[in-house]
Amino acid sequence: MVMCRKCGATKRRWPRSCSRCRSKADRAETAADAAELAVETGLLGWIGRGIIGMVRLVLRAIG
Numbered sequence: 930m931v932m933c934r935k936c937g938a939t940k941r942r943w944p945r946s947c948s949r950c951r952s953k954a955d956r957a958e959t960a961a962d963a964a965e966l967a968v969e970t971g972l973l974g975w976i977g978r979g980i981i982g983m984v985r986l987v988l989r990a991i992g
Contacts, residue, residue: 936950938950
């Protein structure tokens with residue numbers, strides 16, 4: 930564990946604030962950034978194709 934620079938609490942190793950210092954606005958901003966990245970890279974399309982492919986396989990196996 931590592932000490933937080935802002936409040937001195939223990940936190941995980943990656944370079945983020947600890948859960949005490951991080952506000953809800955930071956979480957919303959991080960989620961928006963992740964969603965934007967997923968859209969830009971086409972990740973959502975790949976996930977959708979994978980889910981549809983799996984459904985088709987299950988329907989073929991059942992039918």
